[in-house]
Amino acid sequence: MSEAREWMEDGLAHIDVRGLPAPQPLVAILRRVHALGPQQELVVHHERDPLLLYPELAEIGWEAERIAAPAGEVRLRLRAVP
Template sequence: MNDRTTGATAKGLTDKDSTAERQPGPPEWLALALDIEPLDVRPALATGEDPLGLIMEAADGIEFGGALVIDAPFNPSPLRRILAARGFSSYGRNLGPGHWRVFFVLNGGQDWERDADVEVGPEGAMTWREDDGLHIDVRKLKPPQPMLAVLRLLDAVAATETVVVHHERVPQFLFPELAERGWRVERMAEEFANVRLWLMREG
């Protein structure tokens, strides 16, 4: 990697600005990246080291359809633009102060930068808000954690709230629990690795 490339990528990890249009919620390909161990560059940055070489080396080893996950202290938007030029789409989640997790997938850069502010529940489920309601992603959680996370959220939200569940499969065992609590499935959409259910209270 020449000096010019190194300089460009180093700027990518220190510049937070982005001109990309924000789109709420996770892309469909995110489920493919949830099991990947993140490459955490926060310790290196905290000591003044430049982790760009390590990141680019990791990116060079990704085959088409593969994914890379980076933990950073902020949203590295210019880095995301650089990897977009190499064909990576990315999705960022703000997990808390000084902690961004950015998922990259090598798919031609079809959806190169999306973000969402999320909260992580006790079971590991992630929640965020969109125009159509409060979303909860329980994919990749081991049973019975998906059901527990959904029920915990339903017990905590307002009666007028719409809750959108992202699940790996149709959660048949959840339906009796919903009925017992006075909730119904308003509609359902089945996609690859993402079954979405819009839940509303009865009445």
């Protein structure tokens, strides 16, 4: 996969960055977050815990919550801090 796959499901935006070389996952996720409104959320599909993402999100007033995912996948729900 050479770029992130994006789609809408159940009213939520999703982005799949699995298989992308660093720093592409971080760049793609942040670009998508900046395109969302403050009431929207983003579900991230990743193959590992994106530790460098969390301080970037905090800086722009967003947070990440790890949610259930199949084995071998890290899934996060991102949203603006209320």
